[in-house]
Each structure stands twice: as structure tokens, then as C-alpha cells.
Amino acid sequence: QVQLVESGGGLVQGGGSLRLSCAASGRTFSTYPMGWFRQAPGKEREFVAAISRNAGSTSYTDSVKGRFTISRDNAKNTMYLQMNSLKPEDTAVYFCAARIGYTGTYSRDYSFWGQGTQVTVSS
Numbered sequence: 001q002v003q004l005v006e007s008g009g010g011l012v013q014g015g016g017s018l019r020l021s022c023a024a025s026g027r028t029f030s031t032y033p034m035g036w037f038r039q040a041p042g043k044e045r046e047f048v049a050a051i052s053r054n055a056g057s058t059s060y061t062d063s064v065k066g067r068f069t070i071s072r073d074n075a076k077n078t079m080y081l082q083m084n085s086l087k088p089e090d091t092a093v094y095f096c097a098a099r100i101g102y103t104g105t106y107s108r109d110y111s112f113w114g115q116g117t118q119v120t121v122s123s
Helices: none
Strands: 004-007 010-013 018-024 034-039 046-051 058-060 068-073 078-083 092-098 117-122
Touching: 004 092, 018 034, 018 092, 018 117, 034 068, 034 078, 046 068, 046 078, 058 068, 078 092
Parallel strands: 010 117
Antiparallel strands: 004 018, 018 078, 034 046, 034 092, 046 058, 068 078, 092 117
16 A cells, blocks of 8 residues: 655646655555646546656656656655646646556556645646
8 A cells, every 4th residue: 555645736827847746655665656647627537647666667648748757766755747838738636646567547557546736827
């Protein structure tokens, strides 16, 4: 089991940056592939980025490639999402999640979720 807590959300102008953090409890953080998802009002939760256990592999949804960077520090039990060049369409609640097995892009494959952090980008 792992408990996840996101932080770092807020209100930012278009073109600005934010860094989200996901702090995990427990000593087994390094054994979990991790991901970031987001959900905008009235929309389904969607994949944003994923990272393998040792950070050797990452993947992104097309709309954030070149703007967002996922990373993790296993010594600190923390995952990050650096978001640059933010756009109003990035406005959503952002969730971090952990899964057992391999890195994936489907939310149904993730077993552990944080409570989410709101990101609002103004135009």
C-alpha cells in the first residue's frame, strides 16, 4: 500500500509555470511505476504523463509534450510534474497515481490515487 498527497497547484497566467509534487508514504515508493492524470469539469479523467520505477522511461500525452516534464526522486519518495508554457486548456484537477506492474497510460490500471490538486490557468 502507498498513500499519495499532491501539492503545488494554484492559479497561474497563461504562459506561466507550476511544479506539482506527489509525496508518497511508505518505503516501497521505488517499486511503483507512477503517473499523473487530470480531470477538467465535465470531462473524463485523462492521462498526462507516466514514469517507470527507476525514471529510466517516461511517456506523455501529445498535448503536453515539450511543455511538461515528469520526474521522481526515490530517495525522497516524491514525484514531480514540471509544467511550463501553461495554457487555459491545462486547467484541471491533477492527480498522481501509483500502479503495480509496468508503466501505463490507462487510469483503470492504477491502484493508488491522491486526492488531487487544482490547477487553473487564466487567459
